[in-house]
Amino acid sequence: MITQEVVDLSRLQFAATALYHFLFVPLTLGLSFLLAIMETVFVMTGREIYRDMVKFWGKLFGINFALGVTTGITMEFQFGTNWAYYSHYVGDIFGAPLAIEGLMAFFLESTFIGLFFFGWDKLSKRQHLTITYLTAIGSNLSAVWILIANGWMQNPVGAEFSYVTMRMELTSFWDVVFNPAAQAKFVHTVSAGYVTGSMFVLGISSWYLLKNRHVEFAKRSFRIAAAFGFAAACSVIVLGDESGYAVTEHQKTKLAALEGMWKTEAAPASFTLFAIPDDDKRENHAEVKIPYALGLIATRSTDKVLPGIDQLEAQAAERIGRGIVAVKALERLRKDGSDTEARAAFETHKSDLGFGLLLRKYSADVAAATPQMIAQAARDSIPKVAPMFWTFRVMVALGFSFLLLFALSFWHSAKNTFHERRWLLRWAVWWIPLPWLASEMGWFVAEYGRQPWSIYGVLPTHLSTSTISATSLYGSLAGFLFFYTGLLIVEMFLMFKYARLGPASLGTGRYEGEPDYRPARQGARHV
Amino acid sequence: MLAVLWALFLRPVGFDYRSKVADPRWRTAWDWGLFVAGAVPALIFGVAFGNLLLGVPFHFEDNLMPVYTGSFWALLNPFALLAGFVSLTMLIFHGANYLMIRTDGDIYARARHAALIFGTLMLAAFAGAGVWVVCDISGYVITSVVDPSALPNPLAKTVMQISGAWLGNYHKLPLLWLVPGAAFGGGALALLFAWKHKPTAAFVGSAIAELGVIGTAAVAMFPFIMPSSSDPRSSLTVWDSVSSRLTLEIMFWAALIFTPIVIAYTSWAYKVMSGKITTDYIKAHDRSAY
Incomplete structure (x- = not known):
C-alpha cells in the first residue's frame, strides 16, 4: 500500500537524482556554445591556439558530458519505477515531448559528440565546425523539449481528462509546445547554462593567469568567456523576470509562498526584501519592505491585486468542495458508464477534480471528509513559505553578483587590463561553483513551489507514485547514493587533474609543463 | 530495471x-x-522478454493504478534466464561480427573466435527456448469481442490462458513461419560467413537473425504486450496501451520526419569514421582523441 513514507522517499529520490543530474546539464549547455564560438574564431583566423582551446575545453566538456548522459538516463527510468501512476495519468501528453527530444535532439548531440572528439583528422575545418555547432544545438534542443514537458507540469494546457481511459489526453499539441510557462522556463534555464559555462572558463582561465601559466591561452579564453558571460548574465536576469511573470499568471500559490504574502495586500503590493517567515504562526518577522515594488514587477500594472495566502486558501477550499462532487461522479461513472446524471455532474465539476483528489491523503472516501480535513487539504495547497522565500532570494542575489562580475570582466577585457587586476581574477576563481548553486536553487523554487501537485492543479503528488514498498525505495536510494558519490569523486578528480594540467594535456609541445615544451620567442605570435 | x-x-x-x-x-x-x-542490460532485456511470454503477476485497480504482486526473484525463473541467454549471446555474436569489420590482426582473430562460439550458442539456445514455448508454456487469448477503435481501457475485456496459444498466430498465417526462419537462416549464414572471413556479410546475417529472434516472440504474443498471470483481464494488449489518436498522429509525423534524418547523419558519421582501426592509428592519436 502507498504510505506517506513511500511518497516522501519517492520525492526525495527524484529530487536528489534530478538535482544531481543538473550539476552536469548547465555546463553542457553553456560550454557547447563556447566551444562553437572558439572554433569559429579558429576557422576564421586559422590560428592554432584557438583550436587548442577548443580541444582543451572540449576535454573538460567531455568529462562533464559523460556524467550528464549517465544521470539523465536515471530521470527517464524513474517515471516508470517510482511514478507509475503519474506516468499512466499524463503519459499521453508527457510522452510526446520526451520522445521527440530523443529523436530530434539527443541522437543529434550524441552522434556528433563522437565526431567532435574523433573527427579532427577525418573532417575538414568547416565540417568539424559544423559538427561542433550541431552538438551545441542538439544539447539546447534537448533542453527545449524537456522544459516543454516540465512546463506542462507547471501549467497543464492543451489537455483534458477522460473518464474512460482515466488519464489526461492531449487536445492541442501546439498549446503544449507554446505553453508560456515552458517558453519562459526554457530561455531562463539555457541562459543559466551559458552563465555556468562562462563562469567555468572565466574562473579556470583566471587561475592560470594568477599562476602566470599558459598566459596567451588563458587571456583569449577569458575574453571570450567574459563577453559571452556578460550577455548571458543579462539575459538570465531579464528572462528570469519573464519566468516570474509566467508564475504570476499561472501559479499564484507559488508566488505567494516565495514572496511570503500571508495576507492579500491592496495593489500594487510591496516587495519583501528581508523577513523571517514563520510557517507555524503564518506571519513574517523582521520584515523589510519596498512599497509597490512587487505589484509592479509581478503584474506589470498598478491596479492588479496579487492574492495572498489567506485568499488562495479560501479559494482552494471552495474548489475542494466542488472536487468532491467530481470525484464521486467519476466513481459512479466508472461503475456504470451510461449514468447520465453522474456524467452531467462530472462534466460540470471536472476542472476541480484534482482538488477533490487532494483529500485522498486524509480519507480514501472523499465524501466522508470532515471539515478539518478540507481545511488541512486547503492549507496543503500552498507550499511551505520559509524554504521558498530564502532559496529564491539567494538565487536572485547570486544572479546579480554574476552580472556584476561579468560586467567588470567585460569592461577590463575591453580595456585589456584584466590580467593585471588580481582581485578580479581571484573573484572569478572563487565564484566558479556559484552558478551551480544558483541553478539548483532555481529548480528548488520551481519544483518545491509546485507542491502539493505533480501536475499543477490536476494530480496531487501523493497519488502519483508506484505501488512499491518503502524497503525497496531505501534500497534504491542507497544504490544511488553509492554510485553517485563514486561517480562524483571520479569526475571531480578528473576535472581537477585536467584543469591543473591545462592545455599541456593536449601533448602538442606548445605549452609549458610538457616534456618537449619550447617557449616561443619573445614577441612571436602563435601561428 | x-x-x-x-x-x-x-x-x-x-x-x-x-x-x-x-x-x-x-x-x-x-x-x-x-x-x-x-x-x-543485454541479459536483463532478454529476461524481461521471457517473463512477458510467461505472463507477469499484476493487476489494475479500479482507478487504473497498476499493482505488481510478484517478487523480484520470481522474475529470474529458468525460462526467463534462458531468454536472457538468447539475448546476450545474440548481441555478442552481432558485436563480434562488427568488430571483425573494424579491426585486423589479433583482435580480429579473437572477434572471429567469439562470433563462432556465441553464434552457435545463440542458435542452440533460441531453438531450446522455442521447444520450451511449444511444449510447456501456455499463451493467452482474448475471449471477448475487441473493438480496436474504442478508447483504451484494459479492464474492458476477458482473457484466457490456453496451452499452445502462442502458436495461434503462426497457424492463422503460416507465412509468419518465415520470421523464426529468418532467425535460424540469418544466424546460420552469419556463422558461415564469419568462418569464411567475410565479416560484412556475417554482420548482415546476424542483423537479420536479431530481427528474426525478436520478431518471433512479437508475432507469438500479438496482440499481447504484457499478459497478466494473476488477473488475465488486466493484461495489456496493443489496443489497451495506445496513446490518444492525436498523440499518435503527432508522433507519426515526428518519426516520419526525424527518423530518416537521424539515419542519414548517423550513416554519414559511420562513413566518416569507417575503416580499420589499427594499432598505429591508436598510437598516433593517443592524446588528441581522448
Missing part, C-alpha cells in the same frame, strides 16, 4: 574516462565496468 540502470551508468562514463589516467589498474577497472554495462 535498477540493475540495468546502474549497469548503464558505467557505459558513457567508462568510454570517456578509461584512458584519462595512465595507470593499467584504472584502465582495467573501467574495462570491467564497460563489460558489466554491456552484459547486464
Whole structure:
C-alpha cells in the first residue's frame, strides 16, 4: 500500500537524482556554445591556439558530458519505477515531448559528440565546425523539449481528462509546445547554462593567469568567456523576470509562498526584501519592505491585486468542495458508464477534480471528509513559505553578483587590463561553483513551489507514485547514493587533474609543463 | 530495471574516462565496468522478454493504478534466464561480427573466435527456448469481442490462458513461419560467413537473425504486450496501451520526419569514421582523441 513514507522517499529520490543530474546539464549547455564560438574564431583566423582551446575545453566538456548522459538516463527510468501512476495519468501528453527530444535532439548531440572528439583528422575545418555547432544545438534542443514537458507540469494546457481511459489526453499539441510557462522556463534555464559555462572558463582561465601559466591561452579564453558571460548574465536576469511573470499568471500559490504574502495586500503590493517567515504562526518577522515594488514587477500594472495566502486558501477550499462532487461522479461513472446524471455532474465539476483528489491523503472516501480535513487539504495547497522565500532570494542575489562580475570582466577585457587586476581574477576563481548553486536553487523554487501537485492543479503528488514498498525505495536510494558519490569523486578528480594540467594535456609541445615544451620567442605570435 | 540502470551508468562514463589516467589498474577497472554495462542490460532485456511470454503477476485497480504482486526473484525463473541467454549471446555474436569489420590482426582473430562460439550458442539456445514455448508454456487469448477503435481501457475485456496459444498466430498465417526462419537462416549464414572471413556479410546475417529472434516472440504474443498471470483481464494488449489518436498522429509525423534524418547523419558519421582501426592509428592519436 502507498504510505506517506513511500511518497516522501519517492520525492526525495527524484529530487536528489534530478538535482544531481543538473550539476552536469548547465555546463553542457553553456560550454557547447563556447566551444562553437572558439572554433569559429579558429576557422576564421586559422590560428592554432584557438583550436587548442577548443580541444582543451572540449576535454573538460567531455568529462562533464559523460556524467550528464549517465544521470539523465536515471530521470527517464524513474517515471516508470517510482511514478507509475503519474506516468499512466499524463503519459499521453508527457510522452510526446520526451520522445521527440530523443529523436530530434539527443541522437543529434550524441552522434556528433563522437565526431567532435574523433573527427579532427577525418573532417575538414568547416565540417568539424559544423559538427561542433550541431552538438551545441542538439544539447539546447534537448533542453527545449524537456522544459516543454516540465512546463506542462507547471501549467497543464492543451489537455483534458477522460473518464474512460482515466488519464489526461492531449487536445492541442501546439498549446503544449507554446505553453508560456515552458517558453519562459526554457530561455531562463539555457541562459543559466551559458552563465555556468562562462563562469567555468572565466574562473579556470583566471587561475592560470594568477599562476602566470599558459598566459596567451588563458587571456583569449577569458575574453571570450567574459563577453559571452556578460550577455548571458543579462539575459538570465531579464528572462528570469519573464519566468516570474509566467508564475504570476499561472501559479499564484507559488508566488505567494516565495514572496511570503500571508495576507492579500491592496495593489500594487510591496516587495519583501528581508523577513523571517514563520510557517507555524503564518506571519513574517523582521520584515523589510519596498512599497509597490512587487505589484509592479509581478503584474506589470498598478491596479492588479496579487492574492495572498489567506485568499488562495479560501479559494482552494471552495474548489475542494466542488472536487468532491467530481470525484464521486467519476466513481459512479466508472461503475456504470451510461449514468447520465453522474456524467452531467462530472462534466460540470471536472476542472476541480484534482482538488477533490487532494483529500485522498486524509480519507480514501472523499465524501466522508470532515471539515478539518478540507481545511488541512486547503492549507496543503500552498507550499511551505520559509524554504521558498530564502532559496529564491539567494538565487536572485547570486544572479546579480554574476552580472556584476561579468560586467567588470567585460569592461577590463575591453580595456585589456584584466590580467593585471588580481582581485578580479581571484573573484572569478572563487565564484566558479556559484552558478551551480544558483541553478539548483532555481529548480528548488520551481519544483518545491509546485507542491502539493505533480501536475499543477490536476494530480496531487501523493497519488502519483508506484505501488512499491518503502524497503525497496531505501534500497534504491542507497544504490544511488553509492554510485553517485563514486561517480562524483571520479569526475571531480578528473576535472581537477585536467584543469591543473591545462592545455599541456593536449601533448602538442606548445605549452609549458610538457616534456618537449619550447617557449616561443619573445614577441612571436602563435601561428 | 535498477540493475540495468546502474549497469548503464558505467557505459558513457567508462568510454570517456578509461584512458584519462595512465595507470593499467584504472584502465582495467573501467574495462570491467564497460563489460558489466554491456552484459547486464543485454541479459536483463532478454529476461524481461521471457517473463512477458510467461505472463507477469499484476493487476489494475479500479482507478487504473497498476499493482505488481510478484517478487523480484520470481522474475529470474529458468525460462526467463534462458531468454536472457538468447539475448546476450545474440548481441555478442552481432558485436563480434562488427568488430571483425573494424579491426585486423589479433583482435580480429579473437572477434572471429567469439562470433563462432556465441553464434552457435545463440542458435542452440533460441531453438531450446522455442521447444520450451511449444511444449510447456501456455499463451493467452482474448475471449471477448475487441473493438480496436474504442478508447483504451484494459479492464474492458476477458482473457484466457490456453496451452499452445502462442502458436495461434503462426497457424492463422503460416507465412509468419518465415520470421523464426529468418532467425535460424540469418544466424546460420552469419556463422558461415564469419568462418569464411567475410565479416560484412556475417554482420548482415546476424542483423537479420536479431530481427528474426525478436520478431518471433512479437508475432507469438500479438496482440499481447504484457499478459497478466494473476488477473488475465488486466493484461495489456496493443489496443489497451495506445496513446490518444492525436498523440499518435503527432508522433507519426515526428518519426516520419526525424527518423530518416537521424539515419542519414548517423550513416554519414559511420562513413566518416569507417575503416580499420589499427594499432598505429591508436598510437598516433593517443592524446588528441581522448
